[in-house]
């Protein structure tokens with residue numbers, strides 16, 4: 573079922589989104605060489621709970637962390653642990669925040685120290701691909717328009733699109749209908765309506781698109797060992813466009 577959010581629900585989701593944004597800012601301050609991924613998890617847990625919210629991912633289908641931290645060839649769902657971040661790593665951080673039963677979902681890939689030009693471009697272009705995908709959103713547009721915009725931009729920049737994982741609706745569940753693939757054809761799929769909330773989350777690889785699941789049953793990595801980047805925002809579909817719920821509200825990222 574695809575839910576249309578009421579004004580009251582949207583207000584709650586704006587707040588969940590804003591706390592998500594602030595948590596990213598807080599975690600970002602701690603990302604540097606020498607820090608363990610579980611230290612970042614603690615920063616996020618402490619911050620989210622201090623703000624009167626709950627980390628959406630904690631215990632979600634048995635997930636053991638508050639956030640996901642995925643390094644280099646890890647695409648998504650890296651479980652925080654004793655791994656130490658090194659200079660030259662790219663670190664994808666995915667955060668879910670639950671405020672009064674309403675969720676927000678957002679991811680960012682951070683560069684630590686110095687990386688090659690290829691890797692820098694991977695990260696920059698994955699972020700750009702997210703905004704390409706968002707740019708076509710408005711009531712009346714179709715889900716396929718989003719994926720087509722992302723895929724076209726990724727291919728134009730020699731990056732491949734992971735297909736096994738997709739964006740999704742967000743609301744009283746962190747993952748709701750509809751699926752929002754990062755590939756597809758324009759003018760196909762579900763028609764977007766005002767009041768829908770979706771998470772758009774391109775995962776782009778420097779090498780081939782293929783991925784595998786680790787023995788921990790969570791972490792997903794690229795088959796070829798080449799790096800992957802991930803950017804995600806939760807957005808509200810509006811009559812003329814969209815509103816980013818997980819952006820910098822004070823500086824008007826909408």
Ligand code: MF3
Nearest residue numbers: 629630632635640649666677
């Ligand atoms: N943002 C992640 C996604 O949409 C959510 C991961 S939930 C977890 O795939 F619990 F699996 F970490």
Ligand code: CO
Nearest residue numbers: 677771773804
């Ligand atoms: Co998501």
